[in-house]
Amino acid sequence: MKRIKLKYFLLIGAIVAVSCTATKESIKKESTVIKHYEPTFESLKQHGAAPEWFADAKLGMYFHWGPYSVPAFGSAWYPHNMYKAKGGVRKHHEETYGSIYEFGYEDFIPMFKAEHFDPDDWAELFKNTGAKFAGPVAEHHDGFAMWDSEVNPWNAADMGPKRDILGDIFKSLKKQGLRTIATFHHARNGQRNRDKPELWGDAYDSHYVYQPYLPTATTDPKLRKLFGNFETIEEFNQYWLDQVNEVVDKYSPDILWYDSWLNLIPEEKRNEMAAHHFNNGIKQHKEVMLAHKQQDLPSEYSVLDYEQGGRRDSWPTPWMTDITLGKSKWMYVEGEPYKTADMVVRNMIDVWSKNGVVLLNVSPRADGVINQEQRDVLKEIGDWMKVHGEAVYGTRAHNIFGFGNAKTGKGHNAGQSSSVNYTANDIRFTVAKDKKSMYIFFLGVPKSGERIEMRSFGGYHRNIPPGKITKITHMGTNAETKFELTTASFFLTIPDVKMNSLANVFKLDLE
Missing domain, CATH: 3.20.20.80 (Glycosidases)
Incomplete structure (x- = not known):
């Protein structure tokens, strides 16, 4: 009987101790919440x-x-x-x-x-x-x-x-x-x-x-x-x-x-x-x-x-780029040509793969009309986002942003969307926050049946996926995609399905 009482009191004591600790932690957490900011750097x-x-x-x-x-x-x-x-x-x-x-x-x-x-x-x-x-x-x-x-x-x-x-x-x-x-x-x-x-x-x-x-x-x-x-x-x-x-x-x-x-x-x-x-x-x-x-x-x-620019490499904290849909103008100008949807989407993918966020500008007329040329481009972008949004929203940069042949320039405007010519040879990555999936972007239209090697992505390199690959599918068609991860490299075979004309994304299921 004494042993039962002893265990009972020990249990109560443990609960009280945990409760006190939790209370102290909550008080400590509450005390760190800022309730008012002063106009000082500190x-x-x-x-x-x-x-x-x-x-x-x-x-x-x-x-x-x-x-x-x-x-x-x-x-x-x-x-x-x-x-x-x-x-x-x-x-x-x-x-x-x-x-x-x-x-x-x-x-x-x-x-x-x-x-x-x-x-x-x-x-x-x-x-x-x-x-x-x-x-x-x-x-x-x-x-x-x-x-x-x-x-x-x-x-x-x-x-x-x-x-x-x-x-x-x-x-x-x-x-x-x-x-x-x-x-x-x-x-x-x-x-x-x-x-x-x-x-x-x-x-x-x-x-x-x-x-x-x-x-x-x-x-x-x-x-x-x-x-x-x-x-x-x-x-x-x-x-x-x-x-x-x-x-x-x-x-x-x-x-x-x-x-x-x-x-x-x-x-x-x-x-x-x-x-x-x-x-x-x-x-x-x-x-x-x-x-x-x-x-x-x-x-x-x-x-x-x-x-109108961006970073040349991935960055550990979020950054931003503002780009305009006009080829060069920010306000509505008669006769101004507009960037194509593929140019905008591919540039945005490059930004996202480097931990960036895009602020896209449109140019209404003085009467309040956003003209059809801009709306057409925006619809193409929106249609692409509806299919591939999972690979974009809530994702984070991989160990490397990707690789490819595109010449991005130097300095503050590296990666400027109006000058960089991205192709299917340019590859970018993003990773889901829960690390249960990863995404490979082709900034163009890869050829069906082509076996593509991504040496910097797999093998003995430290840029391998944050988990074991169980399946790869082509987003938009859901076609299962053949792959091979060896000790030296990674290979992906493009399935024989209709590719997206703006950019193509492959989802890697991870465990």
């Missing part, structure tokens, strides 16, 4: 850079759209170039609309009506393309806000479309189950060259060129805000921050993304921006993030974006 770095949902998402979409879409000429830098004394844009502007002294950039705004803008249609289009997050260019270099702003008098709700473009598209995106992104390009809107006569008319640190006799040197209190023409640059820096904070407070985007020249904004303002965004994420009970280009934000709490 505080902000605790947030981290890329949440799990972002690493899983793989594809997002955004759009360059604003008053600069009205002339549909040159590029989204039309507001910059129309005020420069030389160049084709100034000539085109004067021949089409008249002198810049009679027809300024602000006169395009009433013409930007967006009468066919259908946010529900756009959100459905983005989702069907395969995007997991989407949103607008909230404000480009031109200083025009695409939301209902109390800070910026030049906004889409009060003039032009007289609609809350950002608010409307966010509502539609959320109905489709997509996360949201707001991109900001207005760091270069502030006129920083007013006191540098040697740079007047030519400086690139401000979007609107300055000359005392140009309309951009206006003293009109309201128009000065459009041109970023403040008495002091400190006033503009606060104006920059107030606009971003307004979007965060009113719309709570999941991602704040910044174009180049964010380094022109003082570090203290950038820290205030980051803290405000992160604290709003806590308030909204969701994981938010920051993305930037170049070295404008610390990597400890922000994801680096490569414009």
